[in-house]
Amino acid sequence: MERRHLLRTAAVLGGSAAVFGGTLWRGAAYAAPAQPGTGPYGALGSPDANGIRLPSGFTSRVIARSGKTVSGTSYTWHNAPDGGACYPDGTGWIYVSNSEINPSGGASAVKFSAAGTVTGAYRILSGTRQNCAGGKTPWNTWLSCEEVDRGYVYETDPWGTKPATRRDAMGRFKHEAAAADPVRKVIYMTEDVTDGCFYRFRPTTWGDLSSGTLEVLVAGTATSGSVTWSRVPDPTGATATRNQVSGAKRFNGGEGCYYADDTCWFTTKGDNRVWQYNAAAQTIELAYDDSLVTSGTAPLTGVDNVTGTASGDLFVAEDGGNMEICVITPDDVIAPFLRIDGQSASEITGPAFSPDGTRLYFSSQRGTTGSSSGGITYEVRGPFRT
Numbered sequence: 001m002e003r004r005h006l007l008r009t010a011a012v013l014g015g016s017a018a019v020f021g022g023t024l025w026r027g028a029a030y031a032a033p034a035q036p037g038t039g040p041y042g043a044l045g046s047p048d049a050n051g052i053r054l055p056s057g058f059t060s061r062v063i064a065r066s067g068k069t070v071s072g073t074s075y076t077w078h079n080a081p082d083g084g085a086c087y088p089d090g091t092g093w094i095y096v097s098n099s100e101i102n103p104s105g106g107a108s109a110v111k112f113s114a115a116g117t118v119t120g121a122y123r124i125l126s127g128t129r130q131n132c133a134g135g136k137t138p139w140n141t142w143l144s145c146e147e148v149d150r151g152y153v154y155e156t157d158p159w160g161t162k163p164a165t166r167r168d169a170m171g172r173f174k175h176e177a178a179a180a181d182p183v184r185k186v187i188y189m190t191e192d193v194t195d196g197c198f199y200r201f202r203p204t205t206w207g208d209l210s211s212g213t214l215e216v217l218v219a220g221t222a223t224s225g226s227v228t229w230s231r232v233p234d235p236t237g238a239t240a241t242r243n244q245v246s247g248a249k250r251f252n253g254g255e256g257c258y259y260a261d262d263t264c265w266f267t268t269k270g271d272n273r274v275w276q277y278n279a280a281a282q283t284i285e286l287a288y289d290d291s292l293v294t295s296g297t298a299p300l301t302g303v304d305n306v307t308g309t310a311s312g313d314l315f316v317a318e319d320g321g322n323m324e325i326c327v328i329t330p331d332d333v334i335a336p337f338l339r340i341d342g343q344s345a346s347e348i349t350g351p352a353f354s355p356d357g358t359r360l361y362f363s364s365q366r367g368t369t370g371s372s373s374g375g376i377t378y379e380v381r382g383p384f385r386t
Helices: 002-014
Strands: 017-020 023-026 059-065 081-089 092-099 107-112 118-125 131-136 142-146 153-156 175-181 186-191 198-205 208-219 227-231 254-260 263-268 273-278 283-289 303-308 314-318 324-328 333-340 348-353 359-364 376-381
Touching: 081 142, 081 359, 092 131, 092 142, 092 348, 118 153, 131 254, 142 175, 175 263, 186 254, 186 263, 254 314, 263 303, 273 303, 303 348, 314 348, 324 348
Parallel strands: 081 131, 081 348, 131 175, 175 254, 254 303
Antiparallel strands: 017 023, 059 376, 081 092, 092 107, 107 118, 131 142, 142 153, 175 186, 186 198, 198 208, 208 227, 254 263, 263 273, 273 283, 303 314, 314 324, 324 333, 348 359, 359 376
16 A cells, blocks of 8 residues: 555645544645546446446355355354454454344354355354444454444454453444554544544553553644544543543544554545545545545445455445445545445445455345345455455
């Protein structure tokens, strides 16, 4: 992701697009957020047997359906599949998926062989509420986040052998997604409310989330483009965490969160934006804003989960609308990567790549039925850029 990182850093230092106190500021050296263009994978083809439009060379298959046993196993897949991540497992891998229902919620996992054959499926978290997104840790656990008022973060074992642990120190709020920054040894977190905040958790000991400091992003000055962090006095949320620190920067419906190369990208569905936090420079700006699209129609409708590849491509799922996953390239071009036909009452969730980067997993949360019991989890395989 070096090209995007260098472009954005130079733009920030020279005067870039940033938002402070709800105002979009553009400096003299303003670098426009991503614009529609020709994607690296080409045009979408006709719908395949699963109703998915893909570029040439890519194929899809159904991995699991809500309420049905996962093929080759006796495990029944959960309803409303949401955030997900992949983990290496010997020569194979594991895909973890949240369940965004309340009550119950929780998370499940599917295990694959080196050839991609499903070899097992099982529960890794139960008895929680509306587990929406989350994040993968460098020590290979899954942070499953409750999207309810005063919700918790649960640290879970993708292999299902260790019991899940509630991480109270990470704060009680309407959690959405999390992303680990191993350089600064913090976990970034988004909050899904219209006046939400962007947080980071600094563990007392990296690799142990049982204790630490919860901090919230505070707006800096428009002339410098910088931001700071301030400790949240009471992470228990007896007073809403977003209201405890004066000057805390507000974000309209925080959603997906992804970290790579000193940068944390996160999305806000209320204003259809993809944000870019430069952790080294402590600056924040827009990577995508549909209101600033100047060429053609804005390609994203309802940004949601986000993930990326080693090539620097970002893959952004849509929360309703066109039922697409779009790709944002390192040179700031945005284009549809896939589209699901006939499921307009659903949303795409949980995009995550297999460890070798050749397979993309994601779900249609409500599938063709438009209900939480109609979820479908897919795999797309093909020549992804690495």
